[in-house]
Amino acid sequence: MASTPDHADAPGDGAAPAERLPVTQRAIDHIKGMIADGLLQPGDRLPTERDLAAELGASRSSMREAIRALTTLGVLEARHGAGVYVTPLRPGDLLETFSVLAEISQGETLIEVLQVRRMLEPAATALAAARADDAQLRRLAGILERIGTGESEGETVAADLSFHQAIVEITGNATLVAVNDGLSSRTFNARVWHGHREAGLSARLREDHERIYQALHDRDPDAARAAATTHVMEVERWLRGHLGSSQRD
Amino acid sequence: MASTPDHADAPGDGAAPAERLPVTQRAIDHIKGMIADGLLQPGDRLPTERDLAAELGASRSSMREAIRALTTLGVLEARHGAGVYVTPLRPGDLLETFSVLAEISQGETLIEVLQVRRMLEPAATALAAARADDAQLRRLAGILERIGTGESEGETVAADLSFHQAIVEITGNATLVAVNDGLSSRTFNARVWHGHREAGLSARLREDHERIYQALHDRDPDAARAAATTHVMEVERWLRGHLGSSQRD
DNA sequence: GCGTAGAAGTGGTCGGACCAATCGGGCGGC
DNA sequence: GCCGCCCGATTGGTCCGACCACTTCTACGC
Structure with missing residues (x-):
């Protein structure tokens, strides 16, 4: 913590200790x-x-x-x-910067990011399952329909991101939304979908999302947690198989 | 993403890219x-x-x-x-900025931060329980001894932070360490200890840490998860009871 | 009363100057 | 010949003063 050195700057403390800071x-x-x-x-x-x-x-x-x-x-x-x-000073504002991480990181760091998501998303999804109201579920269903259906890979990627973001938003925790956002990257997501399509595994990814939605629809936190975990692990499995191969051009 | 404005759109006026950016x-x-x-x-x-x-x-x-x-x-x-x-470009470097969040946030946002920690710390502690080696456990034991014993509240606070940080480090995930660091604040921690001491509940906090250490020592991930959850919830319980009362010093 | 044009205020950019820390090479001593 | 010190070139850090671009408010004219 503390990008700034702790100087117990008591109010009224006048004895200036030779602040040599820039x-x-x-x-x-x-x-x-x-x-x-x-x-x-x-x-x-x-x-x-x-x-x-x-x-x-x-x-x-x-x-x-x-x-x-x-x-x-x-x-x-x-x-x-x-x-x-x-x-x-809302968390979202303060964590915008955070996005550089997912944006720039490569290789091993991506695995680390996924491990963190594997801790957050299941918990967030379970929480969402307990809280989702009908309107939110309908919205989720709408997003789900755009995942992996159309010909446009770009739309699938966008819908995928929206899907997870919408779930996290259901928790009502803006800090969580911001952190999760920072750990997600459009370009990385695109690579995952592209890789799965090439391997003929798009359906698997779509099924992951369907299971997550179903769990939320059933208001079943345990199922939601499991489905989210499975999904993140699927992405991690893919990443481990592709590390180093498609890094630099 | 999205720290950079998308120049991909601009439907009608296709011609000039017109980099009007500052x-x-x-x-x-x-x-x-x-x-x-x-x-x-x-x-x-x-x-x-x-x-x-x-x-x-x-x-x-x-x-x-x-x-x-x-x-x-x-x-x-x-x-x-x-x-x-x-x-x-290590996660720790990129997330240093992150610390402003815990540093500046107040009120409701603190609750949100704790909720995120309640998702991360149990998972991280469980992972650490499965991975800790003897040397790491000895180090933890040493830190634990400094918690809540001496007269110096400052040392207790520092040891508390070190304790949790050391546990997260055992997971070997630098990104997780950085995120967790950003969600912890020395000043907030100090408030929690001070509040507990005034209420005569210091022992409770210390017991929390002892249980966490015991679980790690036993290499028991489930117990570790439970102990960590209990601890975060204790802090959250205290915070909810003190919101708005003791903001500034 | 309303809208508009102008003036004042404020952030954004520029160019140049000088200070301070660093680094590298040359000179002198051993 | 080798080591160490010193000095100058390089480069980031700070300051100044000027001007531009945008916003806001005001006063004027209709």
């Missing part, structure tokens, strides 16, 4: 601190870059880099001509 | 693309900021902001005087 880093900590201390609440507007820079004795360039860093993290949002604002 | 964003995409395409591999050194800026027709300021963004994401690493390098 200016930009100090600016980042300063703003982060204002949020953590409640001085800045979600939706609040920050002072202008020029004012903030003056306040910290830093240049506007450094302050801009600090703001850019926090913008990247999803903590701040800059609106051209209007000002800089604190985001709602 | 300069800095274009620079970010450029570098990210070079990594995704394998032009830049982990450990590689990037051209100098000045060269990169010239290459893209951008100013050095904008290029620096782009580099700052990717540095924040854990993709790049800048070494003063030496150059900018691509990180090993």
Whole structure:
């Protein structure tokens, strides 16, 4: 944890212990601190870059880099001509960055990602099975129909992603949605479907999804957990068989 | 996915791609693309900021902001005087940013975070129970002794974090370690211990950890899963009882 | 009263300058 | 000939001041 060194910066503590941190880093900590201390609440507007820079004795360039860093993290949002604002700080915003992981990772890391999903998805699916209402189930059924049916592999991949996302959303846990999102990648999903199609195993993948839906429809958490586990393991099985073969071109 | 706007759509106006994106964003995409395409591999050194800026027709300021963004994401690493390098792209690096979540989130989001941990930790602990070797168990035992014994609450909190981290590390899954790390916060942990001590429930927390250790020692995954679940739920129980009361110090 | 044009405010970009840390090569001492 | 120190070139870090692009608010005219 703690990208920033813990300096017990007690409020009012004046004995400046020779902060040798880079200016930009100090600016980042300063703003982060204002949020953590409640001085800045979600939706609040920050002072202008020029004012903030003056306040910290830093240049506007450094302050801009600090703001850019926090913008990247999803903590701040800059609106051209209007000002800089604190985001709602919802998990989804903060974890957007998270997506780089699934986007960039390769090889062994993909296996690790799948192992984490194997822990999360079964639990999430079981929870969803206990909570799903009729409208949500109808929506799921609609998405399921688009999986593995049409000729377009792209639509199947998109529907697949939507399917799992919709299930996780049923849990009502935005943090879970964000984490799960970060562990899923469109390009990886596409590779899985393409590989299965080539091996004549598309049907197997579709059946996985049907079983998951059925379990949710039956409000059967145990069945849901099992179906989700089976599905993730199927993907993992495929990945282990294809590691290293289709990595680089 | 979706940190980058899809330029694939744009139905009507097919002609000009019209890259209207902000300069800095274009620079970010450029570098990210070079990594995704394998032009830049982990450990590689990037051209100098000045060269990169010239290459893209951008100013050095904008290029620096782009580099700052990717540095924040854990993709790049800048070494003063030496150059900018691509990180090993290990999950731990990429998820460092992740820690802002537990660091900043409050109220309801904390509950959500705990629910995610309730999915991950039992599974991770069960896996660890099946894999732990003697040396790892001895190390765990050593950490366990520091939990809830001495007078220093700070040491207990630190040991608590180490304990769970060590267990997750036994799984050998770096991605899992990183995710779990991001969901844990020292300040939150401190609040939990402080609250329990005030209520005279420190012993209960310590017993939780002892049960987890015992299960690992017995190489009993089921018991480990149960013990971990119980522990997370205990924390969740406490949090629900204290939401809104003791936010800030 | 309403819409519009203009002014002020604010983030976005630029170019150049200088500081500070690093690295490499050359010079001198052993 | 080898080792070590020092100096200069390279490169990231910071600062400044200017201008552009977008938003917002205001005052003007209809």
